[in-house]
Amino acid sequence: MPFYTKAVSNSVRRSIFFCLSAMEETVELPSRLAILPFWNKVLLPGAVIRICCTSPSSVKLVEHELWQKEKKGLIGVLPVKDSEGAAVGSLLSSGIGSDSWEQGRKGEPNATGGFHKQDAKKPRELTHWHSRGVAARALHLSREVEKPSGRVTYVVVLEGLSRFNVQELSARGKYYVANINGLDLSSAGQSEVIIPCKLTNRCSLLEQAEQDPDFISLSRQFKATAMELISLLEQKQKLEGKKRFLLDTIPVYRLADILVASFEISFEEQLSMLDSVNLKVRLSKAIELVDQHIQSIRVAEKITQKVEGQLSKSQREFLLKQQMRAIKEELGDNDDCEDDVAAVERKMQNAGMPPNIWKLAQRELRRLKKMQPQQPGYNSSCVYLELLADLPWRKVSEEPELDLKAAKVSLDRDHYGLLKVKQRIIEYLAVRKLKPDAQGPVLCFVGPPGVGKTSLASSIASALSKKFIRISLGGVKDEADIRGHRRTYIGSMPGRLIDGLKWYCSHGSKNGMDTNDTYLKHFIACQLLPSSATRVLLLQCCRFAISSSAKRVAVRNPVMLLDEIDKTGSDVRGDPASALLEVLDPEQNKTFNDHYLNVPFDLSKVTFVATANRVQPIPPPLLDRMEVIELLGYTPEEKLKIALKHLIPRVLEQHGLSSQFLQIPEGIVKLIIQRYTREAGVRNLERNLAALARAAAVKVAEKDFMVHLGKDNHPKTSLMNTRLVDTAEVEMEVIPLSVDSQGISNSFSSASVMIIDEAMLEKVLGPPRFDEKETADRVATPGIVVGLVWTTFGGDIQFIEATTMVGKGDLHLTGQLGDVIKESAHIALTWVRARAADLNLSTAGDHIGLLEKQDIHIHFPAGAVPKDGPSAGITLVTALVSLFSQRKVRADTAMTGEMTLKGLVLPVGGIKDKVLAANRYGIKRVILPERNSKDLAEVPSAILAGMEVLLAFI
C-alpha cells in the first residue's frame, strides 16, 4: 500500500489505496452498472477505497452485485453532491441506501449534466448526481452480522478502474443502476469524444495520443512536477527511493489520477479532475493541482519551522531564566532583573528630564530591554539610566526670602570670633538677597586645619536654606574625578560633582525610607538605651552615618563645598584644576559636560564654596575665579572661649551627657590647650574634650549599673521586673518611648557629677604632650635660638642649635634641610665672620682665630621633618652670634626673616601664622623684618598687645 489517505465518519469508514498491479490492466466496461453513490467525494481511476456499507440500499447492492456473484463484478461509483455541504457526514452515514432512496423516482439529467433527485422524506435536501463516475472492481469483500439485531453489513475494498458517462439512471429494487458509456482516453488534441468502449480502439488511440508533441511536453512537465512532489514527500517522510519507481512504471495519464488522489483537494477540484477525460487537459490539471500541493507543503513546512524555532527559543529562555532564578536564590539575591528595569523606568518617568535627555534615556532604555542580564553592558546601561533618573534635572529646594539678621545670629551662634569673615559672608548673602541670580564670586576660605572653614560653608548653606554637599578634592589627581570617565571604560563612573548631585536612593531601602532616615531611626532607638559605653558608641556610629549619608542631595541648587581645593594635583591622567575652571566659571557651568553623563548638566544654580589650607598651590586661573577669605589660627584665649561656648556643649550632647554628669572647668580647658594641643585650629582640642566625655560616659554607665542592681532606686518597667525574675543578669533596661534623652539623663541624676580635675585629665589624656618650660630649658645654652616657621597647619616654632668642634672651620648642617635653608646657613656664617669685630665677638677671647680652627655644626631638631626656605636667615645668624659670644638668647624670643650678605633682613611669608604660633608657645618677643610690619595689621590686636615686636634687625 504505497499511498494512503483516510476519511472516517461514524458509520462509513473509507480508505483510499492505489493498487499498482491494477495499473497495467486495461478493462472493458459493461453498458450497465449498479451505481453506488459517493457523497461529496470522488473515486479516481487508480485509487483504492475501503467502504463499510451499513445502509439497506448499499447492503443490497453489495449483496446482489458483488457478494452473490462468483466472479467479483464491477460497480459504478458515482459522486453525489448534496445542496448542504455541511451535512455531508450525516448524509453519508444515514442517507446512503436510506428508505428515501428506495422510494426515489427515476432521476433525470439536469441542464448542467447532472441528475437531481428529491428525497421524499427530506424534501429540502436536493440530491445532485454527477453525470460521470468511475467503474470500480471489488478487491476484497467481508460480511458481518451484528448481534442480536441480525443486521448485515459489508466491508468492501474497491479499486477505481476507468471513467464512464451516465446515460440513464434507474432503480433496481433498493439501489440504482445506470446505462453507461466508457470514456475515450485517447484524443489528446481533440475534445472529449464518447465512443463505445472497445479495447482495440482505445489502445490504438492511446498510441496516437502519445505521439502528440504537446502531450509529450506536458508529460515531461508533469513528470518533473511529480518528481518534485515525490522528492519532497520522501524527504519529509524519510522514505528514500520508494516512490520514484512509480514514474517509470505507470503511464502519465494514470499517474496523474493517482497523484491527485493522494492528497486532499476540494470536492470541486476532484470533480474537475474526474471530468478531465482529455489527456492533455488531465495532465495540465494534474500539474496545476500537484504544483499547488507542493506550494502548500512548503508553506506549511516554513510555518512549522518558524513555530518550532520560536518555541524552542522561548523554551530555552524559560529554562535559562529558571536556572538563573535558582542560582540567585542560592546566592540569596532575589532581585529580579525585570524589576530593575521596571524600577528604572518608573524612576525615569518621575525625573523630569528635559526633552532631549528624555529622548536619549528612552533610546538607552529600549536597548536595555532587549538585553539579557548576563550580557556585557547590561549593568552599565542600567547604572547609567539610574544616574539619569536620579539627577535633579528640575528639582530645586525652595529658597525662602533670606533673613540677614537670622543668618547673622546663626553664624554667631555656630562660630566664635571670626568677625571679619562673618562680615564678608553677610555681605555675600546680602548681594544674593538683592539679586538672587547674581553670579557672585566663589568664596574660598583659606586657613590652617580646624579653624572652621567647613563649618562656615555649612552655615552659609543653612542661612540660604539650601542643601549642603561636601566634595573632598584632597589628593585628586585624575581629571576624570571631576569630569567622569567616558562610558567606554570598564568601571567608568561619573565625576564627583555629578555623583554628589545624584538623588540618594539606597537599594536596601525599598520601604521608601532613605538611609539617612534609617540611621535616624537607629539613632532614636539608641537614645532609648540607658547610658552605657555601648550606647555612647552606638550613638556616635549613627551620628557619623547620618552626617556621611546626608552628603547626598537631590536638588540642583545646593551649596557645594569643594574641600581642599589646593590639594588637587596633576599627572598624566590630566589636570583636575583645569576641569574645575569650567565648573567655577558661571559662563561655562550652565552646560557642564560630564564625560560619563555625556549630556550637558546645568550647574549654574549650584552655589560653590571652596576651602584650602594654602593659596600658593592653587593655579592662578582658578584662584582668579575665587575670592580668598583668610582664616587665621586661634589664640589660646580664643580657643578657650570656643571650647567653653561651643565645643563642650556639643561634645556633651554628642555623647548623650549633660553638665549634670560632666563638668570641665575653665582651668582644665586651659591646661588642655597648653599641654595637649599646639594647633592653629580647635580640632585636637575638640578631640581631647571628646576623650574626656567618653571616659565620663563609661563612669556614668558603671555607676548606673551599680545603682540598678544595688540600690534599686530607679523605677523599673514591668519588662525589667520580669527580666530580673528570669535572670539575675540585667544589662539593658527598656525605657518607655516618651522618655527623651534628657529624661534618661535625669533618671540617673542620683549619680554624682563628674568634675574633671588635673589628675583625671592626665589619667584620660596621658602625660602632657607639650611643656611650657621646654623653650626656656632648651635655650639655656648659648648657640640655641628659637625660629618661627610656617607649616600647612599654620605656624610653628623651630629650634636651631649651633655648636663648635675642632676642625678646619667647616660648616656641617643636619636635620633634613633643603638647599635654600643650607644656603641661608652659609650666608649667616659668612655674615657673622665678616662682622665679628663689629659684633664685639672678641670679648670672649681670640674668637677670630678660634673660628678658623673650629668646625661649626648647626642642627635643626625634628630631623624627620623636611625643612626648607629662606626665613631661617636671622635665626641662624642669632644662633652663631650667641655661640661665638657665649651669650644666651632670651627664652621668650623668636624670630624670622631672610638674611642677605650685606645684612638686610628681607620679609618672608606667613607672618600672621608665625606670630600666632609664637603666641601659642608663650613667646613674648618676636623679631621680624621691618617690611613685614604691614602683615602684622591682620594679627589680632590682643596678641600683639601682649607681645613685643622688634622690627628691623641689622
Ligand SMILES: Nc1ncnc2c1ncn2[C@@H]1O[C@H](COP(=O)(O)OP(=O)(O)OP(=O)(O)O)[C@@H](O)[C@H]1O
Ligand atoms: N570659631 C569657631 N567657633 C566655634 N567652633 C569652631 C570655630 N572654629 C572651628 N570650630 C569647630 O572646630 C571643628 C573643626 O572645624 P572645621 O571642620 O570647619 O575646620 P576646617 O577649617 O574645615 O578644617 P579642615 O581644613 O581640616 O577641613 C568644628 O567642629 C567646628 O565647629
